[in-house]
Structures are given as structure tokens and as C-alpha cells.
Amino acid sequence: MSPPTDNAFAVAPKPLDNIEAVTIRFAGDSGDGMQLAGTQFSDTSALVGNDIATLPDFPAEIRAPAGTLAGVSGYQIQFSSQDIFTPGDAVDTLIAMNPAALRVNVNDLRPGGIVIVNEDAFVEKDIRKAGFSANPLEDDTLARFTVHRVKINSMTEKAVEGLGLSNREAGRCKNMFALGLVYWLYDRPLDATLNFIAAKFAKVPNVAKANTRALKAGHAFGETAEMFASHYHVDKARLAPGTYRKITGNEAAALGLITASRLAGRDLLYASYPITPASDILHEISRLKKTGAMTFQAEDEIAAVGAAIGASFAGLLGATGTSGPGVALKSEAIGLAVMTELPLVIVDVQRGGPSTGLPTKTEQADLFQAVFGRNSECPVVVLAPCTPADCFQTVIDAFRLAVRYMTPVMVLSDGYLANGAEPWRFPKLADLEPIRIPAAGQNGHEHFLPYERNADLSRPWALPGTPGLEHRIGGLEKEDVTGNVSYDPANHEHMVRLRAEKVSRAHIEGRELIWYGDDSGDLLLVGWGSTYGAIAASVRRARKKGLKVSHCHLRGLNPLPAGLGEKMKKFRKVLVPELNLGQLCLILRARFLVDARELSKVQGQPFTISDITSGIDAALEEK
Amino acid sequence: MSANTKAADVPVLQPKDFASDQDVRWCPGCGDYSILAQVKKVLAKIGARPEKTVFISGIGCSSRFPYYMNTYGFHSIHGRAPTFATGVKVANPELSVWIATGDGDGLSIGGNHLMHVIRRNVDVNILLFNNRIYGLTKGQYSPTSEHGKKTKSSPMGTVEWPVRPLSIALGAEATFAARAIDVDVKHLEYVLERAATHRGTSFVEIYQNCNIFNDGAYGYATDRTAKPDNVIYLEHGKPLTFGRDAAKGIRLHNLRPEVVNVEEVGPDDLLIHDEQAREPSLAYMLSRMRYPEFPEPVGVFRCVDAPCFDTQVRDQVREAQAKAGDLDFDSIIAGPETWTVA
Numbered sequence: 020m021s022p023p024t025d026n027a028f029a030v031a032p033k034p035l036d037n038i039e040a041v042t043i044r045f046a047g048d049s050g051d052g053m054q055l056a057g058t059q060f061s062d063t064s065a066l067v068g069n070d071i072a073t074l075p076d077f078p079a080e081i082r083a084p085a086g087t088l089a090g091v092s093g094y095q096i097q098f099s100s101q102d103i104f105t106p107g108d109a110v111d112t113l114i115a116m117n118p119a120a121l122r123v124n125v126n127d128l129r130p131g132g133i134v135i136v137n138e139d140a141f142v143e144k145d146i147r148k149a150g151f152s153a154n155p156l157e158d159d160t161l162a163r164f165t166v167h168r169v170k171i172n173s174m175t176e177k178a179v180e181g182l183g184l185s186n187r188e189a190g191r192c193k194n195m196f197a198l199g200l201v202y203w204l205y206d207r208p209l210d211a212t213l214n215f216i217a218a219k220f221a222k223v224p225n226v227a228k229a230n231t232r233a234l235k236a237g238h239a240f241g242e243t244a245e246m247f248a249s250h251y252h253v254d255k256a257r258l259a260p261g262t263y264r265k266i267t268g269n270e271a272a273a274l275g276l277i278t279a280s281r282l283a284g285r286d287l288l289y290a291s292y293p294i295t296p297a298s299d300i301l302h303e304i305s306r307l308k309k310t311g312a313m314t315f316q317a318e319d320e321i322a323a324v325g326a327a328i329g330a331s332f333a334g335l336l337g338a339t340g341t342s343g344p345g346v347a348l349k350s351e352a353i354g355l356a357v358m359t360e361l362p363l364v365i366v367d368v369q370r371g372g373p374s375t376g377l378p379t380k381t382e383q384a385d386l387f388q389a390v391f392g393r394n395s396e397c398p399v400v401v402l403a404p405c406t407p408a409d410c411f412q413t414v415i416d417a418f419r420l421a422v423r424y425m426t427p428v429m430v431l432s433d434g435y436l437a438n439g440a441e442p443w444r445f446p447k448l449a450d451l452e453p454i455r456i457p458a459a460g461q462n463g464h465e466h467f468l469p470y471e472r473n474a475d476l477s478r479p480w481a482l483p484g485t486p487g488l489e490h491r492i493g494g495l496e497k498e499d500v501t502g503n504v505s506y507d508p509a510n511h512e513h514m515v516r517l518r519a520e521k522v523s524r525a526h527i528e529g530r531e532l533i534w535y536g537d538d539s540g541d542l543l544l545v546g547w548g549s550t551y552g553a554i555a556a557s558v559r560r561a562r563k564k565g566l567k568v569s570h571c572h573l574r575g576l577n578p579l580p581a582g583l584g585e586k587m588k589k590f591r592k593v594l595v596p597e598l599n600l601g602q603l604c605l606i607l608r609a610r611f612l613v614d615a616r617e618l619s620k621v622q623g624q625p626f627t628i629s630d631i632t633s634g635i636d637a638a639l640e641e642k
Numbered sequence: 643m644s645a646n647t648k649a650a651d652v653p654v655l656q657p658k659d660f661a662s663d664q665d666v667r668w669c670p671g672c673g674d675y676s677i678l679a680q681v682k683k684v685l686a687k688i689g690a691r692p693e694k695t696v697f698i699s700g701i702g703c704s705s706r707f708p709y710y711m712n713t714y715g716f717h718s719i720h721g722r723a724p725t726f727a728t729g730v731k732v733a734n735p736e737l738s739v740w741i742a743t744g745d746g747d748g749l750s751i752g753g754n755h756l757m758h759v760i761r762r763n764v765d766v767n768i769l770l771f772n773n774r775i776y777g778l779t780k781g782q783y784s785p786t787s788e789h790g791k792k793t794k795s796s797p798m799g800t801v802e803w804p805v806r807p808l809s810i811a812l813g814a815e816a817t818f819a820a821r822a823i824d825v826d827v828k829h830l831e832y833v834l835e836r837a838a839t840h841r842g843t844s845f846v847e848i849y850q851n852c853n854i855f856n857d858g859a860y861g862y863a864t865d866r867t868a869k870p871d872n873v874i875y876l877e878h879g880k881p882l883t884f885g886r887d888a889a890k891g892i893r894l895h896n897l898r899p900e901v902v903n904v905e906e907v908g909p910d911d912l913l914i915h916d917e918q919a920r921e922p923s924l925a926y927m928l929s930r931m932r933y934p935e936f937p938e939p940v941g942v943f944r945c946v947d948a949p950c951f952d953t954q955v956r957d958q959v960r961e962a963q964a965k966a967g968d969l970d971f972d973s974i975i976a977g978p979e980t981w982t983v984a
Contacts, residue, residue, distance in 0.1 A: 065981070066981050068983065259983070262976070262982045263980060263982070263983060264976055264977045264979060264981075265979070266977070270977075274974070277974070281971060288729060288732055288733060308963075309963050309966035309969060310971070311959055312959075313955055313959055315728070315729075315955070317758075318754055318755065322725040324725075325718070325724075326725050326726070326729035328718075328726060328729060329725065329730040332726070332729070332730060332733075333696075333729070333730040333737065334733060335729075337729060337733075351719050355719050447972050447975070448975065483714040483730065483734065484693060486693040488693070489693055490715070491662065491708050491709050491714070491716070492715070493716060493718065494701075494717060495717065504709065
């Protein structure tokens with residue numbers, strides 16, 4: 020890359036230091052383009068071969084008042100030459116576009132860390148708005164850190180001069196200046212972002228040119244300015260050989276649904292009502308109509324699940340996606356799918372609650388809702404992906420179980436998985452096992468029997484349009500075998516037990532849990548869902564220290580993996596880290612009579628590795 | 643309808659061929675029996691096939707309808723039948739999809755979905771059995787009960803005002819909106835056949851007598867002596883007349899309907915019914931005409947052509963597929979950017 024300066028030759032290259040892993044965070048106003056800068060940095064880091072893990076963290080308001088603490092949007096990424104599990108505990112480098120961004124994020128910076136501040140934004144009014152009594156750049160607020168004061172606003176304005184941009188348009192390029200500077204600091208190429216700019220602003224060439232200039236100007240500033248003594252290089256990660264892409268949890272869920280449809284040979288209808296943080300699944304599938312996938316933006320959550328069930332009744336793969344409040348609204352319809360025994364996949368991208376709660380923040384508090392949250396005895400299968408890319412495999416598993424057992428399956432993703440990104444060694448379609456659907460027929464009976472069961476206790480999926488298989492289903496209790504409406508007391512208990520037994524068999528063989536460590540010891544950590552990375556990293560550290568700690572991560576939550584009780588009983592203690600008040604822990608205690616203990620965090624933020632490490636230490640210390 | 647065929651090799655079905663083996667469990671004397679009979683008659687007449695016909699319902703007396711049809715059927719949850727029907731129709735636009743609903747199911751708990759299924763013009767036939775009372779829950783007032791109606795839940799009379807189902811359907815841009823009366827069987831059959839053959843959402847309000855909880859609610863429209871003065875049969879292109887010997891008519895005066903004596907004003911002054919008018923304003927005005935101030939129109943209020951939701955959803959997918967050509971599915975999984983680790 021050539022910096023856009025005519026006398027670049029005058030500058031001697033600065034030293035390049037090799038380091039293993041870095042955590043950086045871009046922070047600014049929600050209109051400052053921090054999510055875009057962070058995404059671009061992640062894309063580039065993945066493309067140069069680092070392992071990455073990301074944590075976008077933004078407010079629910081689209082544009083909170085400028086300069087306020089409420090409006091601060093952040094994007095954290097850890098990139099490494101090693102296999103990493105989390106977006107990082109402490110931040111090595113913070114880019115703060117204004118005083119509010121500095122105030123909200125500075126406590127996460129490690130002592131000695133780098134903070135790059137947009138000096139132009141540190142004016143009296145915004146300093147006060149951020150709650151500082153004095154300019155933090157002038158007192159000892161930042162004494163523990165290496166502070167670089169960069170006039171990002173004015174240098175960006177200068178870089179884009181002469182392109183005929185309004186002040187507002189020029190100001191919007193400042194994220195690219197900051198990104199360019201950080202690219203220099205961590206020795207990243209500009210190509211991917213330059214290509215992105217060219218494609219995104221193809222129709223507005225002067226805006227494309229302005230962003231390009233700002234990006235290059237930031238990069239050149241790093242190289243030429245006196246303030247940076249050296250910069251850093253992070254080698255390629257030693258990932259398993261293969262072809263990779265970057266993927267977020269929502270992208271992976273969308274791809275998984277479409278792929279399941281291919282594997283089953285049935286069209287997909289994804290019906291959904293927009294809700295944070297699940298909407299991107301709807302956007303992604305809508306964009307991929309060329310695969311044959313159909314989407315339906317329904318009038319509400321109930322209509323979305325209704326349409327998915329209707330589509331399923333008529334032979335499609337019916338799926339819906341939402342977040343916790345949406346699941347609450349869909350509950351009655353999910354009960355109908357349990358009663359009518361139709362396949363259905365519900366992706367619940369969990370967020371902080373109750374009620375509207377924290378729409379853009381992560382939480383794992385819908386486990387009870389997924390397992391128990393419907394009237395009467397109403398079992399569904401519940402699965403949970405453990406990384407962003409794992410959402411792909413999990414929704415395919417969900418459909419495999421849904422059509423085999425003719426049952427709704429709930430997939431518990433969350434905001435952290437949905438928006439977080441990681442490198443993914445993606446499979447080819449031919450590598451994936453087809454989804455087989457048992458044929459429905461009259462089986463020699465005079466009338467088709469819609470509730471006759473196969474060896475899996477599953478009823479036939481007979482599609483409207485097929486002569487001879489006409490039948491009626493509904494929410495009233497069914498007579499076994501015939502499916503006729505029945506109020507018979509013994510039949511009801513029989514059917515309740517039958518539905519429970521059927522779902523209790525719906526295991527995802529071989530993928531129900533991930534185990535790390537010995538099968539007995541002092542402490543077993545049992546986790547589920549998005550806490551995988553933090554638990555895995557902490558357990559590895561603990562074992563390096565010689566502690567007898569193992570990790571069991573559940574992908575199947577209902578039914579629970581076979582033999583789980585015996586596995587837990589081989590440990591002196593069981594600790595269950597969850598982003599809720601101990602929901603899985605309660606289920607494990609009730610089901611297996613083990614003295615499992617909670618490790619809870621309910622702050623809308625994922626566990627850090629040190630959160631779990633402290634939990635491990637405390638559990639082992641306690642006699 | 644695409645689902646209906648009369649090919650020579652397909653046996654001609656009789657109305658009874660559409661009956662399931664289940665005993666009908668509506669109260670003796672209920673208006674629903676007549677509706678069930680006319681629906682079966684119409685299906686036989688238009689050459690419908692049981693395997694290509696789906697009845698979907700919500701909750702309530704009317705919603706037991708699918709159990710009595712030897713077709714595919716789905717008795718769903720309260721108010722949500724249009725949502726399931728939308729999914730079925732998108733899954734297979736070849737199917738003839740019918741929704742049986744009532745004034746409580748369709749207009750109270752399911753009001754939202756009713757509006758949207760009509761707005762989208764999903765190719766389904768909606769039969770709204772309007773008995774102006776909650777039957778299955780044993781006699782509470784409904785969204786179409788008249789103001790002041792005394793019921794178990796309104797012993798001093800309800801203080802709510804009724805909605806008019808056809809006004810709501812037309813407000814939601816219904817491409818087909820009609821009304822019929824349970825005991826007026828020939829006319830009911832005619833309206834059902836029109837609904838069945840319309841492409842797009844067909845909305846039919848059926849005046850249905852609940853002889854247990856609201857007997858005689860439509861006496862003014864069904865009693866042989868009262869009926870001629872209280873009912874207008876709408877016919878496309880014909881003037882609006884009613885009463886014995888069609889002596890009375892409706893004309894527009896200051897944008898309002900007005901009952902006139904045909905002999906006095908002459909036939910040229912009368913309002914001519916136009917079910918195909920692009921603007922539904924006149925149809926809406928007709929939907930507002932209420933006994934006793936006006937005779938109540940029955941027949942087809944509106945019937946216009948418009949693209950259907952279900953086929954458009956399919957068309958968009960086909961268009962995207964055609965544009966993409968031979969799709970390499972692995973390139974979809976790979977996404978726009980990949981890198982290789984050796």
C-alpha cells in the first residue's frame with residue numbers, strides 16, 4: 020500500500036514488533052460508524068489468517084443524543100495467532116471518538132494499554148456531557164495508559180477537502196481515518212476495506228473517494244506522525260488446514276436453515292416479525308431467495324409462527340425466529356404444533372429481559388421459557404449452539420430432529436452469538452448428511468390414520484394435495500392412532516405420556532455435548548450456549564495450573580444428554596456458569612439430585628475468562 | 643380456481659362425498675348446518691377435489707367446520723386461522739384454502755390477522771359466521787352485538803358499539819366482499835360459488851342464527867313478511883331496489899344513501915350497483931346500511947382483480963433463481979470472501 024503522500028520516501032519505516040494476541044475496541048457515538056469500523060477490522064484480520072472473536076455492543080436507540088453516555092456504541096475484537104475462545108477480557112487498545120466513549124470504556128483498558136482519542140471531540144460541552152469534571156486529557160485520569168491524542172475530525176476534513184462534500188458528509192468519514200490508523204498500528208492491509216468502500220459507494224464516487232482518502236490518511240498518519248514509536252504484527256493463527264470464511268451467529272443460522280432445506284429436499288418458509296437481535300436472520304434469508312428459500316414478514320409474532328406451522332402442515336420446512344418477548348407471544352401456537360405433531364424450528368435469539376429488557380444486550384434467561392413455557396404438559400426439543408458458527412450445525416440438527424420426531428424444536432442462540440463473528444471452516448453440501456423424511460401412506464387401512472406411529476413414536480407427515488390421505492388435525496386432544504377428537508380420560512393420559520416419551524428420545528447423537536478434560540476430578544463446569552468460549556478458555560488455564568477441572572458443554576438441553584447424571588457424579592463439585600440466575604443449574608439439581616452450584620452473571624454482557632476463573636478458584640477453595 | 647378440475651377421467655363428486663365420517667355436533671337448529679350443506683354443494687358443483695381442498699379454522703362453534711369435511715383440515719387456535727392459511731397457501735398455491743371463522747374468532751381475538759390476510763390478498767376464501775354472540779363460551783356479547791345488548795357478561799346491556807365485518811374487510815382493501823344469509827340457501831349457494839371462483843381473498847359475511855343464545859337476531863331479514871322490506875339483493879349493473887314488487891329503491895343524495903319510492907323518483911335516479919368499481923367507496927357505503935334505518939344489502943359488494951400474495955412470493959423466488967442461473971450451493975455457504983489455511 021502506498022500512503023497518499025508525495026514525500027513518503029522521506030520517512031524511515033518504524034520497527035515492527037511481533038505479538039501473540041491483541042484486543043482492541045472501537046468506541047464512539049452511535050452515529051460514528053464504530054460497528055462498521057469494527058466489522059471491517061474483523062474482516063481484514065480474518066482474511067490475513069488470524070483467529071478472531073468479536074463483541075459488538077451498541078445501544079437500543081438508533082441515534083441517542085450526540086455525545087451522551089447512553090449513545091456510546093462499541094465494537095471489540097480479539098485477534099490472535101493462537102486459537103482463541105473469547106473477544107478478550109481486558110482491552111489493549113481503545114479508540115475513543117469522544118469523551119463519552121472514553122468514559123464508558125476506559126475502565127476496561129488494561130494498565131499500560133493504548134488509548135487513541137479523537138482530540139477534536141474533547142470540547143468543554145462534550146466533556147461535561149460525558150460527566151467529566153475536567154478535561155481527562157489534561158489531568159491524571161489516563162495516567163496509567165499510553166495516550167495518543169489525534170485530531171481525527173480536522174485531519175479527516177482536510178483529507179476529503181475539494182471533493183464537494185458537505186460538512187456532515189465529510190464528518191462521516193472519520194471512522195475510516197481511525198480505522199486506517201489502527202490498520203497501520205497492527206500492520207493490516209487496506210485492500211479488503213478499499214474494495215468494500217468501492218462496492219458500497221459505487222453510485223456516489225465522491226463519497227467513495229472521500230472514504231478512501233480518509234482511510235489512507237489515517238494509515239499514513241500512523242507511519243509519519245512522531246507519536247507512534249513502533250507498531251505491531253500478529254502472525255497467522257495455526258488453525259486447522261482448510262478453507263475459511265468469517266461468519267456471525269445470525270448469518271450461520273440463516274445459512275443453516277437454507278442448507279437444511281437442501282438436505283431435506285423441501286422448500287423453506289422462514290416467517291418472522293422484526294425483533295432485535297434476530298432480524299438479521301430474516302434479512303439474510305430474504306437476500307438469498309435465489310436458493311429457493313421463502314420469507315414472510317408477518318404482521319406479528321403469532322402470525323409468523325402460525326404461517327410457519329401452516330407451511331409445515333403443507334409440507335415445507337417451516338421456521339420462525341425471534342427473541343424472548345416473541346417466544347412468549349408464540350407459545351400458544353407452539354403448543355398447537357406439539358398437539359398436532361408438526362415439525363417446526365423456532366430460533367430464539369435471547370436478549371436481556373424481562374419484558375423489553377435490554378434489546379441489544381445478551382442473556383441466557385429463556386431456558387425455562389424454552390423448556391417449560393407453555394400451558395400444560397407441552398414438551399419441545401431444545402438445542403443451543405455454542406459459538407457463532409455452531410448456529411449452522413445446530414439449526415440443521417434442529418430440522419433433522421423436527422422432521423424425524425414430528426415436533427417443534429427450539430434453538431437458543433443469543434445476542435452475543437448472533438452478532439459476534441469468528442472464522443469458520445465451512446463444509447461443502449456433499450459433506451453433510453441428507454435429512455431423510457419417512458413417507459406417509461394409508462398402510463393398508465381403509466382410512467388414513469394420521470396418528471399411527473412408527474418406531475420413533477412419530478406420526479406420518481401427510482401433505483395436502485395427496486389423494487387418499489385427507490385428514491383433519493387440530494388443538495383438541497387426539498385419539499391415539501385415528502387422530503379423532505377424544506375426551507376419553509385414559510386416552511388423554513396416554514397421549515400426554517406418549518408426547519413426552521417421543522420428545523425424550525430426540526437426541527442429536529454424537530453432538531449432544533462437548534467434553535474437555537478428564538472424566539472425573541474435583542470440579543466439573545457444566546455450561547450451555549454462548550458461554551462456551553469463556554468456560555473453555557478458563558478450564559484450559561486451570562488445567563495448565565494442574566487443577567482437576569473438566570468442562571461439559573451441552574448442545575442438547577431437552578432432552579438432556581444420556582448419562583449426564585452419572586458423568587456429573589464423578590466429580591467432587593459441579594459448577595454451572597450461566598448468564599441467568601441459575602436455570603440450567605436448577606434443572607440439573609432437580610433431574611439428577613446433584614449438588615450443582617450456580618455461577619451467575621446477568622449484566623447484559625458475556626462472561627469474561629476471569630469471571631469463570633474466579634468462579635473455579637472459589638469453588639475449589641470452598642471445602 | 644386452479645385446484646378444481648373437471649377432467650373426464652375424474653369421477654364427478656356429490657355433496658355427500660365431501661362429508662367426513664364424524665358426527666356433526668352443532669346444536670339442532672343451528673344456522674351452521676345450512677352453511678355446511680351449501681359449501682358441500684358448491685364444492686361438488688365447481689368440481690373441487692377433496693385432496694386439494696383445505697379447511698382451516700380458529701376456535702368457536704364455526705371453527706368445528708373442518709372436522710365435518712372429508713378434505714384436509716386444520717382446527718387451529720383462537721383467531722389465528724388466517725396465519726396458518728397463509729403458510730399453507732404459500733407452501734402450495736395449488737390448494738383451495740378455506741377459512742371458517744366467526745364474529746368473535748375473526749373480529750375480536752383475530753382482528754389483526756383478518757385485516758392482514760385481506761390486505762395481502764392471499765388466495766383464500768373466508769367465511770365469517772356472524773351470529774352476533776359468543777356461542778361456544780355460552781352467550782357473552784361479541785364485537786358485532788348491538789349496543790345495549792343484555793348478555794351474561796353484560797346484564798345491564800353492553801356499552802360497546804358493534805363493528806361491521808364488511809366495512810372492516812373493505813377498509814382492508816378486500817378484492818372480494820359479499821354477504822349472505824344462512825336460511826336463504828339458494829342465494830347463499832350463489833355467493834359461495836362466486837367466492838370460490840374469485841382469485842384472491844374472498845370475504846363472505848354470513849348472517850347465521852344462533853338459536854340457543856341469540857335466536858332471531860336476523861328475524862327482520864329472514865321472516866317471510868319482513869324480509870322484502872329489509873333486504874336488498876345486490877346485482878352487478880342493476881339498480882338497487884327492494885320491497886314488494888321492487889317498489890322501493892336507494893338513491894344517492896348529498897353523498898348519502900336515501901330510501902325512495904321508485905314510482906315517485908323514476909328508475910333513472912336509482913343507484914346502480916357496480917361490484918367492479920376500482921374505488922370501494924360505494925361498496926363501503928353499502929356496508930354501512932343497517933336495519934332498521936335501511937334495508938341491508940346481500941350479495942357481492944365488491945369483486946375486483948389484483949395480484950395474489952402467495953403467487954407473488956413464489957414469483958419472486960423464481961425470478962431470483964432465474965437471475966442466478968445454475969446455482970452452486972457451495973458458493974452460498976462460502977459467502978463472498980474466503981481464505982485458505984495450508
